[in-house]
Amino acid sequence: MSDGARPVVIRRPKKITVAHHGGSWKIAYADFMTALMALFLVLWILSSATPQQLRNVAEYFRTPLSVALAGGDRQTSSTSVIPGGGADPTHVDGERQRTELRLETRATxxxxxxxxxxxxxxxxxxxxxxxxxxxxxxxxxxxxxxxxxxxxxxxxxxxxxxxxxxxxxxxxxxxxxxxxxxxxxxxxxxxxxxxxxxxxxxxxxxxxxxxxxxxxxxxxxxxxxxxxxxxxxxxxxxxxxxxxxxxxxxxxxxxxxxxxxxxxxxxxxxxxxxxxxxxxxxxxxxxxx
Known part of the structure; x- marks a missing residue:
């Protein structure tokens, strides 16, 4: 090799092995798809319900205790359980409120x-x-x-x-x-x-x-x-x-x-x-x- 000749440089790319990230994303994705399917199911049920059924469902969640007991509509009723006055039965704090609003909603x-x-x-x-x-x-x-x-x-x-x-x-x-x-x-x-x-x-x-x-x-x-x-x-x-x-x-x-x-x-x-x-x-x- 003469003094003026350049040396030959061989470049070889390094092989980089990507580490395995685990399957946690699959669980998150499955949860998302399940929630999405549940949403579509609810929307489908609502779309097939009659207007009267939709009104009944809405009224069920809006009706206070006094109306449910006495048998009337919400618009003309008082929200007080006690005739003539008393505390508002829908206004309580904390866990007790959530418990009371879920009274006997399943077949028992x-x-x-x-x-x-x-x-x-x-x-x-x-x-x-x-x-x-x-x-x-x-x-x-x-x-x-x-x-x-x-x-x-x-x-x-x-x-x-x-x-x-x-x-x-x-x-x-x-x-x-x-x-x-x-x-x-x-x-x-x-x-x-x-x-x-x-x-x-x-x-x-x-x-x-x-x-x-x-x-x-x-x-x-x-x-x-x-x-x-x-x-x-x-x-x-x-x-x-x-x-x-x-x-x-x-x-x-x-x-x-x-x-x-x-x-x-x-x-x-x-x-x-x-x-x-x-x-x-x-x-x-x-x-x-």
Missing amino acids: DIQRQFVALQKRIESVVKADEGLRELLHQIRFDMTPYGLRIQLVDTDQRPMFENGSDRVEPYMRDLLHVLAPLLNEMPNKLSISGHTDSAPYAAGVVGYSNWELSADRANASRRELVSGGFEDSKLLQVMGMGDQLPLPGSEPRDAANRRITLVVLNREAATLILDRVQEAMLASSALAME
């Missing part, structure tokens, strides 16, 4: 018992020739707080004498039939009376729909007890006047004149008692100030 043993009770009531009433015609005036629905039984008026067959708390004979017979069936359940019972919006001549100054609804609820209570229902199982009796008309009804519809019985589950009964005690403690604290 007690709900199956409620379904069995409904079928038994329907069977007994249908078998009684004198009460069979009243079957279409008995409405059942399952709520997060228990089985709601509504006894509604018709123009042809009212449950009470007009403007009075005097129980019609067939209503008395019906309550006497219901009493032993309700008595088979250990659950507490809530009774509420309702009227249509037809006012008294003196308005709300004298005897009004407030007094009438409360008197009719108490008259129903007396007939249930007379029929054998244990008075110790009664948790509350209240009059709601015309404040909770049935959804989709006109204010003066006969069906708004009704008695609502709610066979309460344990959580709902406890919640009502807690609210009453909280209101009593708050009143006592205010009185001491």
